[in-house]
Amino acid sequence: MPEPPTLVRRGRLLRIGAAVAVLLALVGYVVMQYVFGGKAEPRCEVVSGDGDGASYEFSAEQAENAATVAAVGTSRGMPERAVTIALATALQESGLRNIGHGDRDSLGLFQQRPSQGWGDEKQIMDPAYSAARFYAHLDKVPGYSRLPLTVAAQRVQRSGYPQAYAKHEPDAALLAAALTGRAPATLSCEGREPVEPGDPAEVRAALVRDFGRDVAPKGDGRTVTVPVTATTGTAGGGAGRHGWELAHWAVAQASALGIERVSYAGREWRVGDSGKEWHKPGKAGEKGTDETGAGAGDGAGEVRIVTGQ
The missing domain is CATH 1.10.530 (Lysozyme)
Incomplete structure (x- = not known):
């Protein structure tokens, strides 16, 4: 016995509605891929500095x-x-x-x-x-x-x-x-290529907001530099620990503030190509420091934060 016309039309409308919903979901996915490069929400990871595999x-x-x-x-x-x-x-x-x-x-x-x-x-x-x-x-x-x-x-x-x-x-x-900087180079993020240029003034304001005015960030174009001293930051931690505290803070804030690159103590994090890792730039003849920031190489006394263009 054939189905009544009303039921046939209702079934057809339901199928059309389902198809439209799938199409809209697909369009939304494609837009997210295009805008965010396949990463709708960048992820971050912290690993143990004790080598026990915890993360x-x-x-x-x-x-x-x-x-x-x-x-x-x-x-x-x-x-x-x-x-x-x-x-x-x-x-x-x-x-x-x-x-x-x-x-x-x-x-x-x-x-x-x-x-x-x-x-x-x-x-x-x-x-x-x-x-x-x-x-x-x-x-x-x-x-x-x-x-x-x-x-x-x-x-x-x-x-x-x-x-x-x-x-x-x-x-x-x-x-x-x-x-707090005790475990160097242990926090990293995928980051996100900035859709709009980052604002160094916003980075400096956020540093002062979180660390207080003693942090004294300086600006030079797209770059914010933060002097590393033993007199600020984690109590009794020393300059190297304070440096990693600042560097990890910058990576954690990268997506919100449009930060493209962070470097300290001979290590660098960069959005995109470095992904969720800290690397040694490894330029020929470059003076380095150890991971605590205790060495005397270039940049040993500052954290460098570069905003995206």
């Missing part, structure tokens, strides 16, 4: 926020353990994403609540501000660096699920080692 892969957005959290901590003189606690907390609370929603009026990386005195909505949605507030509270916890991470984080957050922070500790520790 953690995350997004460019997460890298940007993690770098800010770490820089705010070290600029306040907080130790690496404090940075690990902060990063593990942000991983649990927001997945290291600056989200504008949460339980009740919770907001931002640490899901801080305006109604509980953490600041107003605009302030809490500023990653540098929210990180500074977290560290200010953590610093008041007696002996926090010797406490289990879950206990230290809970003393600040008052979470309903305090044990949840523990699962993020290994990844947070890898991030903290790289972003």
Whole structure:
């Protein structure tokens, strides 16, 4: 018995609708490939500096926020353990994403609540501000660096699920080692060829925002140079550690700020051709430094950040 005309038309419309949906999805995919070179969302990776094979892969957005959290901590003189606690907390609370929603009026990386005195909505949605507030509270916890991470984080957050922070500790520790500069050349990103030229002024402003005015970045055309000294950055870490802290920060911010190349201590990261690795440029006759930045070669006393054209 033949189907009624109405059902035939309905079936035909459903097939046409499905075909259109597939076509639109294909067009969207092609556009993303064209605009972003096949990388809709660049990925980053941090590896262990201890040679044990541990690693953690995350997004460019997460890298940007993690770098800010770490820089705010070290600029306040907080130790690496404090940075690990902060990063593990942000991983649990927001997945290291600056989200504008949460339980009740919770907001931002640490899901801080305006109604509980953490600041107003605009302030809490500023990653540098929210990180500074977290560290200010953590610093008041007696002996926090010797406490289990879950206990230290809970003393600040008052979470309903305090044990949840523990699962993020290994990844947070890898991030903290790289972003405080203790583990050289261990954080890298795929990056993205800038669609628009990067703005060196924005790079300098972001450095001051996260590290404070003592960081003193200088500009020369597309290049931002940051002097490396032992008197700023990670407390007691020395110049080499501070240099890698700055260099890793720049790579983590590359997609957001249109950064094309970062070099320090005889190593270079470059968007596109270097991918997720640091390389030694290896020019004939070039003076080098060791990976700590302790040598006397060209550029040993500065991190060079080059924005895209």
